[in-house]
Structure formats: structure tokens, C-alpha cells
Amino acid sequence: MLEGFRKNSNSIVVKTLLFLLIASFAAWGIGDMLRPATTGSSVATVGGVEISAQEVYRDFQREMARMRQLTGDQAVNDNLSMAIGGSVVDRAVNRTLLAVSANDMDVAISDELVRKSIHETEMFQDNGKFSRPRFEQVMFSNQLNEAQYIELVRDDLSREQIISVLVSGATMPEQVAKDLYKHRQEKRSADVVLIKKTDVGELPAPSDADVRKYYDENIKNFMAPEYRKLTLLHITPGDVAENIDVPLENIEDAFAERQGDFKKPARRTVDQIVFSTEDEAKAAAAKLAAGKEFSALSSDVLSLGDVTKEELPEELREATFALSAGSASAPIKSLLGWHIVRVSAVTQAVNPSFEEVRDQLRNALATEMAGEELFGISNDVEDAMGGGATIEEAAKTAGFDLMVIEAADKSGSNTEGTPIKALFNQATILEEAFKLDMNAEPAMKDDGNGGYFMVRVDGVTQSKARSFETVKEVAKTIVADNQKSNAAKTKAEELLKKVKGGTSLMVAAKEASFEVKSEAGFTRFNAPLPQDVVKALFAAKVGETASGETQEGHVIAVLRDIKSMEGTQDQNQINELRRSMANGVSTDLQGQFVNALRTRYQVKVDRGTMNRLFVQEQQ
Structure with a gap:
């Protein structure tokens, strides 16, 4: 099919650019087309089509390399590692969903369309024309043959065809872009005075009566959350993994199978x-x-x-x-x-020996084997409970200790606001604990992380107001700050009254020993002012005022100049804005379409494989 393409130039500029592209090719990937299919365990299935764990892991390694470049080669924690891995899996699932749907819709891509796509790929061109030597070098560098690449291009084009039909109507009228451009680019200039809370001088300390009044009127701000006393049995893979006997032969087999992961x-x-x-x-x-x-x-x-x-x-x-x-x-x-x-x-290359990774492999295998043992233990506990045993008796029979948590809120913190270690990052356990009635019979549940748990609610302390004495100092600080804010507001209102009465802001501010600052050429989106003040200024006429509160105090502004975009529009920016808006609509449509495909085709993600790929492999 490709024999008709020939190289027609030797531009050194094009050669240099191509060399850079080829050298970066394996690291960047080109739409994931130039990675040969791999075999082995899958990390997910989409409509019965497997997504190779090895392929996903290669993408993951590339993302991790980019992350380390950004963070200065700092270690990436498990949570971030899983987040990056989850994003990689999501992208792979979305690509596969489009491929499966294209196949079901009998989307056909002709040989001529494939030929045209390859012919127009800049990577394979020399002076604008297809170069077979260049094409063959790229194929060789990526361990592909011509037939494989043609099929990959065909698959990619089928996905593109579906998307192109989907987003064909994703356009944006030019007038809408012009109106938005004018709205965004319109500017204001204003003279501004900031009256800080620190400028009001020393004020008398709040009286106990004032503090108590604030406490009574804002009691909802001083509520303690509901707390629950819990008895928890939580069995994790780590609890049983260290006691699992992993035969040496299994570890050696795993080393042979996974050796490449360590290199x-x-x-x-x-x-x-x-x-x-x-x-x-x-x-x-x-x-x-x-x-x-x-x-x-x-x-x-x-x-x-x-x-x-x-x-x-x-x-x-x-x-x-x-x-x-x-x-x-x-x-x-x-x-x-x-x-x-x-x-x-x-x-230098890293190629660890068996002995260097033996313990790591043993722990990984033990964790994998722990799942089956945990399932058996959970069944034994449930059987004991079904036979009339208490959670204490069932745990003792299974050989595990219970945890008694005196008080936990919905976030997993104690009465001091400190996170409880046993409940940290355990949303499933907390959800169950706050769903159960007190003393309700507990049931064994999956914790979502490969473990099992059983929780009993032994006591409930309803949400109630914290006593005045325990929050008095906090309330006193708030009242003192409010007093300063009110004093600053009073000064601002006095200044504003003078300005509205005809005195210039400059004169009025000088008389009150405040500084006037000029804020020139700000838009609705970059103004160094409170949003309510900005909104008022963009609705005001020149000479009119606006005022508002900031964290530092109160601000007064007098509008000095209006710069509209009538007759001064930048057509390039309007065109770019129009494209950006259309791209946004296109992205939304694609997202909705993929979500619809997820409901049509069964998507299964192997969380255990993800954990092994994205967490254990980083250890």
C-alpha cells in the first residue's frame, strides 16, 4: 500500500526536527498508536475487551517520570501514585470504549483513508512529501512492522470518525465570541482608599457580656459534632500477609515473571x-x-x-x-x-538480583494470597456471629484484637479534632458506623481496600453546643475583630459621605490621614478589589463610588475612567476565543458520550491489579 510514497528532499532543518521527534517518540507516544500490544494480566475490561496491565503500566511510568521532573525527583506518595494511575486507567478505558462502539457501529475505514493519513503525517515527511526511509526508521525504532501500524492507524481513524460526527455541530457564533470578548476586555480605573482594621487605634477589650451575647446569637457556629463510641474489628491484608508461608518456588517464579518490572x-x-x-x-x-x-x-x-x-x-x-x-x-x-x-x-542501569528483591516479592505475593485467607476469616467470623457469638467472642476465636474508639465524628476525628489512626482514610467504615443504630447487630463488610471490617455502635453523643467556657476565648477574639471591622466601616462611611457631598476623594482622604491609591486598567477578572466593589464599579458612571469589606478592613473606590472595547476589538483574540468556546462544547459532548458508553458497555476495573501496579511497584 505504501510503495507509492517516496522521499523527495534532504532539508537539514526537517531532518533535525525529525530526529528530535524520533528520539522523543518512545517517551511521548503518538496517540498511543506506536506501542505494540502486550499480553498478560488485564487491569480492566470494557465490553469483554481486555486492557493490558503491561500497557497501562508503561503509560503510568511515563506519567511518573513527568511528575518526578516537575517535583525535582522527589518521592511520590501512594495517594498521588494511585491518583496518577487512576487517570491513566480512565484514559485507557475511554479509548477502548470508543473502539468497541466503533466496532459495534460497523465503522469502516478505507485503505485510501489510511494511506492518506499516513501520507500526511509530518513525522514521515521530508520537505512535505512522504519518505519511506523515514517511515521505516520510525517503525524500526518502535518495534513495529508496516501491517501493525496500518491497523493501529485504522483503529485510531475509526475513533476519530465517531468523535468528528459527534462534535460536528460544536460551533460558536462569532457575535457570541465578540460579546464575550468585550465583556472580558472592558476596563476600569479607580482611585481607592483602604481603611484597615489596624488603622482604627486601640479599642477597649470586649466585655464578657458582649462575648456572651455573641455566643448566644451565633450558637450554631459553636456546635460540637455528633460523636459515636465504636467497637471495631478490622482485618487487612497486612494483618495476615506476614504469617502466610510463601514457597520459595513461588517467589522464584514471580521473579522470573516480574523481573522486568524491577529493571x-x-x-x-x-x-x-x-x-x-x-x-x-x-x-x-x-x-x-x-x-x-x-x-x-x-x-x-x-x-x-x-x-x-x-x-x-x-x-x-x-x-x-x-x-x-x-x-x-x-x-x-x-x-x-x-x-x-x-x-x-x-x-547507570539497575538490574537487581533475586536476593535484593526477594523480600519485596515475598510481601507482594503474600498480600495477593492474603485476599483468599481474609475471605475465609470473614466467613468464619460471620458464622460465629450467626451462631450467637458477640463481636468480642468472634474476634477472639479468629485471633484478632478489637479496637474500642471512645468518640469519633463523621470525619474520623476525636473530641480534640485529632484524626483517629484506625479510621484515617477509611470512608467505608465511617459511613457504616454513622448509618447503624446503637447496639445494632454488626455485619462483615468489605472495606474497599482488600480488607474486611465489622463495627458496632456502643454509644451516641448527639451534636450539641459547646459550653461557653470552652469557647470563650475563641468568641472573644471574634468579637474583638468585629469591633475593629465596625470601627473601620464607620470611618469608611464618614469618608464616603464627604465624597458624595462633593469633596474629592484625595482631599477627604488627606484630611483623615488615609492614602489614596490609583488602580488603573483592571478588568472584571483581575481587579485587586473585593468582588462586590468590582461589580459596582462596572455598573457605575465616572465619578460614582463603591465600597465594600476586605479581610484587612473596608475600601472606598471612585470610578475615574471607563475603557470599552467598541471599535478596538482584536480579531485574532476573538477567533481564538471562539475556537476555545467551541472546543469547550466539543469536550463536554465527548465527555457525555463516553459516560453514555460506560452505561452501555460493562466496564470492570481490577482494583487489586491497580494497587499492585501503582502502589507496590513504587516501593
Whole structure:
């Protein structure tokens, strides 16, 4: 199908750009098309179609690498790791939903459409025309053959066809964009006086009567939550995993199966310059040897980033990975020209031995095996309860200790507001605990994290007002702050009255020893003023006033200038705004469509596999 495509130019600019794209290809991915299918366990199924755990994990590793770049290679905690992994799984599920629906709707993509798409892919072009050598190099670098890639493109086009029909009406009238542009870009300028609470001087301390009055009138702000006394039996995989006997043979088999998960390839941080001729490259190498800085050799130094050997074109691999940190190569010939590469950092490969990861593997296998044992234990406890045993007796028979929690609120905190360790991040347990009646017979429940629990409510303390004595100091601080705020408001009202009476803000403020500040050219969205003041100023005429409260005190503003956008519209910004609004509508439509597909096709996500991939693999 592709034999009719031929390379027609040798532009060094295009070659250089292409080299960067190829080198980054494995790290970025191109719409997930250039990753060969993998086999093994699945992390999810969509309408019976499996989503490979290995494929998802590769995407996850890429996201984690980006996260570490952003955070300076700091450790990523389990919660963030699971959040990133969950996002990766969601994207994979959404892609698969579209593919399954396309198949069910008999969406057909012709060979000509596939050919046209490949032909128009810039990555495979040289001077605007398809280049077979370039295409074949990309295929080789990503371990794909032509037939595989064609099918991947066909699948991607089928998804695009569904989406294109769905969002074909997602347009935005130009007048709507113009009106929104004018609304957003309209500006105001105002003279402003801020009367701070700290400017009102020392005020008498609030009296006990004033504090008590505030407490009585705002009693709802001093309510203690409902607390419950709980007896909890919570059995987690970790409770039984350490006592599970994992045969050495199983650990060795797991090492053989998962060895690749522990390996980390060697990496190099690489910059490179591509020259059109060997003579140019040799001349640059000579300058480099004479002490010239690499960055001074050319204005076209390209950073390839932190790459593995396999992420480089074959011609550069050996020479690049033979370099030490800070050194540069001799000229290297490739399909794209003559290269000089420099390595600025070296990361050695990690290939741990069996003994180095034996304990980690044993713990992972024990945790996996714990699920079955926990299920058996939970059944034994339920059977004991069904036979008339109390939760205390059933727990003792099963060999587990109960936890008695004297007081817990719905957030899992005690009466001091401190989180209770046994209830931390245990939403399912808390929901059950606050749903049950007191002394109701407990039932064994799944905690949503691979464990089981049983909870009994032994006592309920209803929500009630905290006593005045326990919150007196808090209330006193609030009353004192309110007094200062009221004093600032009074001064602001006096100043505002003078301005409305004809005195200029500048004069009135000077007489009261307040500073006038000019706020020029602000919009509705970037004004350094309270929102109610901004709203009033945008509804006011020049010379009119607005006032409002801030955290610091009270502000008075006099509108000085109005700048509308009539006749001064930026058509490029309007067009961009129109596109942005249309894209927003398109995104909403796609989201609604995917949600509808989730109700049509059964989506199953293996939380256990997710936990192993996204948490245990990070340990």
C-alpha cells in the first residue's frame, strides 16, 4: 500500500526536527498508536475487551517520570501514585470504549483513508512529501512492522470518525465570541482608599457580656459534632500477609515473571547537533577539542532529554552510551546527516538480583494470597456471629484484637479534632458506623481496600453546643475583630459621605490621614478589589463610588475612567476565543458520550491489579 510514497528532499532543518521527534517518540507516544500490544494480566475490561496491565503500566511510568521532573525527583506518595494511575486507567478505558462502539457501529475505514493519513503525517515527511526511509526508521525504532501500524492507524481513524460526527455541530457564533470578548476586555480605573482594621487605634477589650451575647446569637457556629463510641474489628491484608508461608518456588517464579518490572535501563542526558556534511561536523569537532563550548558550536543545539539506549536511533546508540558525563562524540553518520552528541549526565542501569528483591516479592505475593485467607476469616467470623457469638467472642476465636474508639465524628476525628489512626482514610467504615443504630447487630463488610471490617455502635453523643467556657476565648477574639471591622466601616462611611457631598476623594482622604491609591486598567477578572466593589464599579458612571469589606478592613473606590472595547476589538483574540468556546462544547459532548458508553458497555476495573501496579511497584 505504501510503495507509492517516496522521499523527495534532504532539508537539514526537517531532518533535525525529525530526529528530535524520533528520539522523543518512545517517551511521548503518538496517540498511543506506536506501542505494540502486550499480553498478560488485564487491569480492566470494557465490553469483554481486555486492557493490558503491561500497557497501562508503561503509560503510568511515563506519567511518573513527568511528575518526578516537575517535583525535582522527589518521592511520590501512594495517594498521588494511585491518583496518577487512576487517570491513566480512565484514559485507557475511554479509548477502548470508543473502539468497541466503533466496532459495534460497523465503522469502516478505507485503505485510501489510511494511506492518506499516513501520507500526511509530518513525522514521515521530508520537505512535505512522504519518505519511506523515514517511515521505516520510525517503525524500526518502535518495534513495529508496516501491517501493525496500518491497523493501529485504522483503529485510531475509526475513533476519530465517531468523535468528528459527534462534535460536528460544536460551533460558536462569532457575535457570541465578540460579546464575550468585550465583556472580558472592558476596563476600569479607580482611585481607592483602604481603611484597615489596624488603622482604627486601640479599642477597649470586649466585655464578657458582649462575648456572651455573641455566643448566644451565633450558637450554631459553636456546635460540637455528633460523636459515636465504636467497637471495631478490622482485618487487612497486612494483618495476615506476614504469617502466610510463601514457597520459595513461588517467589522464584514471580521473579522470573516480574523481573522486568524491577529493571531500570541505563539513561543518558543527551544534546546533539546535526550537520549537513562530514566536513562541517569535523570542523565543529576540532573546535570542540580546542576548548570551545558545545553550545557555541551552533545555534541549533537540540536537547534529546534523558533517554535510554533504545530511544536513540541505532546509529547513535553505541557511541552515545560509551561517553562519560561531560564528554562529546566524534562525528557520527546517520540517515539524517552527521551528528555530534554530548552527554551531560549518566544514570547507570539497575538490574537487581533475586536476593535484593526477594523480600519485596515475598510481601507482594503474600498480600495477593492474603485476599483468599481474609475471605475465609470473614466467613468464619460471620458464622460465629450467626451462631450467637458477640463481636468480642468472634474476634477472639479468629485471633484478632478489637479496637474500642471512645468518640469519633463523621470525619474520623476525636473530641480534640485529632484524626483517629484506625479510621484515617477509611470512608467505608465511617459511613457504616454513622448509618447503624446503637447496639445494632454488626455485619462483615468489605472495606474497599482488600480488607474486611465489622463495627458496632456502643454509644451516641448527639451534636450539641459547646459550653461557653470552652469557647470563650475563641468568641472573644471574634468579637474583638468585629469591633475593629465596625470601627473601620464607620470611618469608611464618614469618608464616603464627604465624597458624595462633593469633596474629592484625595482631599477627604488627606484630611483623615488615609492614602489614596490609583488602580488603573483592571478588568472584571483581575481587579485587586473585593468582588462586590468590582461589580459596582462596572455598573457605575465616572465619578460614582463603591465600597465594600476586605479581610484587612473596608475600601472606598471612585470610578475615574471607563475603557470599552467598541471599535478596538482584536480579531485574532476573538477567533481564538471562539475556537476555545467551541472546543469547550466539543469536550463536554465527548465527555457525555463516553459516560453514555460506560452505561452501555460493562466496564470492570481490577482494583487489586491497580494497587499492585501503582502502589507496590513504587516501593
